[in-house]
Amino acid sequence: MKLFRQGWLKLAVLLLDVGGVYASYLLAYLLKFSGRIPADEWVSFLDYAPWLGLLTAVTYYFFNLYDFAGRRKPALLLYNLVLAHLLFVAELIAVNYWLKTFSLPRSVVATAFVAQVLVTFGLRLLLFYIQAKGSGRRKALVIVSGHSTDLLMLEKLRQTGAPWLEITRVITVPAVQADEAARLAGIDWQEAEVLMIGQGVPEGVRSEWIREAGERQMEVLLIPGFYELYLVKAEAQQIDDLLVYSIMPPHPTLPERLLKRGLDILCSSLLLIFTSPLLLAMLLLIPATSKGGALYVQERVGQLGKPFRLLKFRSMVDKAEQSTGPVLAGDRDHRITPLGRMLRATRIDELPQLFNVLAGQMSLVGPRPERAFFIEQFKEELPYYTYRLMVKPGLTGLAQVMAGYATTPADKLRYDLMYMKNYSLLLDLKILFQTLQVVLNREQARGVKQAAEDKKGQELAWAAAGEPSSQPPAAAE
Structure with missing residues (x-):
C-alpha cells in the first residue's frame, strides 16, 4: 500500500512514539x-x-521501526521494539551518569519500560491491522521458470509468505522465450490480485506479464535482476532529445570515505576495549576445549581483489579442511566444536576481525569478505559478483542484517549492491544497530543447508503449488 510509504505517516508515528x-x-x-x-x-x-x-x-530509526512498507510480521516488530527499548534504557542511564543533573529512579525506569513497549507495540499493531485490511491475504498468480532459484522462491513463499499471499496458480514458462499471447488469453484474471514473477523468467516474457497486470491495476512483485539494481539512483541526462541514464561504478566520495574510516577507527577501538575480557577468555577457552590454537587465520579477498589475512576465533576442529578442501559450513556440520556452535550463534568468532578493521583491511560495514576459491565459483554464475570488491569488505553488512547465513549468494549479492548504491554514514550506523538483532537471532546464524534438504524443500514447494514433483530435479542446476 502506498500509504505506508508516505513520509508524513512516518513523521506522525514518530510524534506518537515521542508522546x-x-x-x-x-x-x-x-x-x-x-x-x-x-x-x-x-x-x-x-x-x-x-x-x-x-x-x-534516534533509537527507533536505527532499529528500522519506521519502515512500514514491507510485509512484516508483528512478532518481528515486537522483537525489534524490545531490543530498541533495552538500548534506550542503557542510553538514558549513560546520559544520567554523564550529566549527573537529575535522578532516575529504577522503579520508574522499569515501569516506564513496560508501558512504553505496550504503547508503541499497540500503535504498530494498529498499523499492521490497517495494512492487513488494505492488502490482506491476497491471491497470487506466480510465474516461474524451471530455474533452481525460482524453485527456492516458491519454497520461501510457501514457508513465510502465507500470511500475505495465497498462491492460487503457478505457471511455468520455458527457458526459451515464446509467444505469450495464447497463454495470457487463457488466464482467468479474476483468480489473482497479485502477480509475482521469478527471476529466471526471460525478460521479454516478464515484460508481457507486467504490461498485462498493469492494465488491470494489479500489484506486481518481482525479484530485481542485477541490471535493475545497478540502475538504482542512476542519473537521468539528456543528449539532444535522447533521454539517457548515467551509470557510475558504486564508489563512496572522498568525504564519505574519510568519515567511514573515522567511524571504523573509533568504533573498533571502543569495541576492542569493551570486549577485551571476552577476547582473553576465548584465547584460553578455545585451546582448552579442543585441540589447536584459539585464532584461525584465513586468506580472504579484499577491496579491488587484494588478498589479506582475516582473523577469527577457531570454531571448528583443527585443520578442518585438510582432507575436504574449501567447504561451506552446514547446519549440522560435524566439524564445528561444541564451543564453536556458541561462538557462531553469537558471532563472537568474528570479534578478532576488529583488528583487521583497525589495520584498514576491512570496514565495520560492507560486503562480507570471501575466499578466492568461492569467488571464482560465484563469478561463473553471477557475473556481477566482482562489484562487491569495489569497496572494503565489512565485519557486518546489509546482507547480514536483512538475510541469513544460509541465504543464497545471489540474494546476498542483491543486498550488497543495494548497500553500495545507497551508501551513507546513516545507513552504516543503522546496520550497526541492527547487527545487535542478528547477534541475538540464532536462526540467522545457521549454516548452509545440505543439498538433500534443499532438494526436498524444492519438491515440497512445487507440490504445494500444484506442480508435478518430477519437474524440480530436471530443472535444478
Missing part, C-alpha cells in the same frame, strides 16, 4: 508516588525530558 514515551514516564511517576509527584522529582523529570524524545526517535 508515548512521555506518557509512559509520567504514568510511572504517578504509580510510584501514588498520584502526587514530589516537586524535586518533577524538576528532575523536566531536566531529562528532552533526552527522552531524542533518544526514542
Whole structure:
C-alpha cells in the first residue's frame, strides 16, 4: 500500500512514539508516588525530558521501526521494539551518569519500560491491522521458470509468505522465450490480485506479464535482476532529445570515505576495549576445549581483489579442511566444536576481525569478505559478483542484517549492491544497530543447508503449488 510509504505517516508515528514515551514516564511517576509527584522529582523529570524524545526517535530509526512498507510480521516488530527499548534504557542511564543533573529512579525506569513497549507495540499493531485490511491475504498468480532459484522462491513463499499471499496458480514458462499471447488469453484474471514473477523468467516474457497486470491495476512483485539494481539512483541526462541514464561504478566520495574510516577507527577501538575480557577468555577457552590454537587465520579477498589475512576465533576442529578442501559450513556440520556452535550463534568468532578493521583491511560495514576459491565459483554464475570488491569488505553488512547465513549468494549479492548504491554514514550506523538483532537471532546464524534438504524443500514447494514433483530435479542446476 502506498500509504505506508508516505513520509508524513512516518513523521506522525514518530510524534506518537515521542508522546508515548512521555506518557509512559509520567504514568510511572504517578504509580510510584501514588498520584502526587514530589516537586524535586518533577524538576528532575523536566531536566531529562528532552533526552527522552531524542533518544526514542534516534533509537527507533536505527532499529528500522519506521519502515512500514514491507510485509512484516508483528512478532518481528515486537522483537525489534524490545531490543530498541533495552538500548534506550542503557542510553538514558549513560546520559544520567554523564550529566549527573537529575535522578532516575529504577522503579520508574522499569515501569516506564513496560508501558512504553505496550504503547508503541499497540500503535504498530494498529498499523499492521490497517495494512492487513488494505492488502490482506491476497491471491497470487506466480510465474516461474524451471530455474533452481525460482524453485527456492516458491519454497520461501510457501514457508513465510502465507500470511500475505495465497498462491492460487503457478505457471511455468520455458527457458526459451515464446509467444505469450495464447497463454495470457487463457488466464482467468479474476483468480489473482497479485502477480509475482521469478527471476529466471526471460525478460521479454516478464515484460508481457507486467504490461498485462498493469492494465488491470494489479500489484506486481518481482525479484530485481542485477541490471535493475545497478540502475538504482542512476542519473537521468539528456543528449539532444535522447533521454539517457548515467551509470557510475558504486564508489563512496572522498568525504564519505574519510568519515567511514573515522567511524571504523573509533568504533573498533571502543569495541576492542569493551570486549577485551571476552577476547582473553576465548584465547584460553578455545585451546582448552579442543585441540589447536584459539585464532584461525584465513586468506580472504579484499577491496579491488587484494588478498589479506582475516582473523577469527577457531570454531571448528583443527585443520578442518585438510582432507575436504574449501567447504561451506552446514547446519549440522560435524566439524564445528561444541564451543564453536556458541561462538557462531553469537558471532563472537568474528570479534578478532576488529583488528583487521583497525589495520584498514576491512570496514565495520560492507560486503562480507570471501575466499578466492568461492569467488571464482560465484563469478561463473553471477557475473556481477566482482562489484562487491569495489569497496572494503565489512565485519557486518546489509546482507547480514536483512538475510541469513544460509541465504543464497545471489540474494546476498542483491543486498550488497543495494548497500553500495545507497551508501551513507546513516545507513552504516543503522546496520550497526541492527547487527545487535542478528547477534541475538540464532536462526540467522545457521549454516548452509545440505543439498538433500534443499532438494526436498524444492519438491515440497512445487507440490504445494500444484506442480508435478518430477519437474524440480530436471530443472535444478
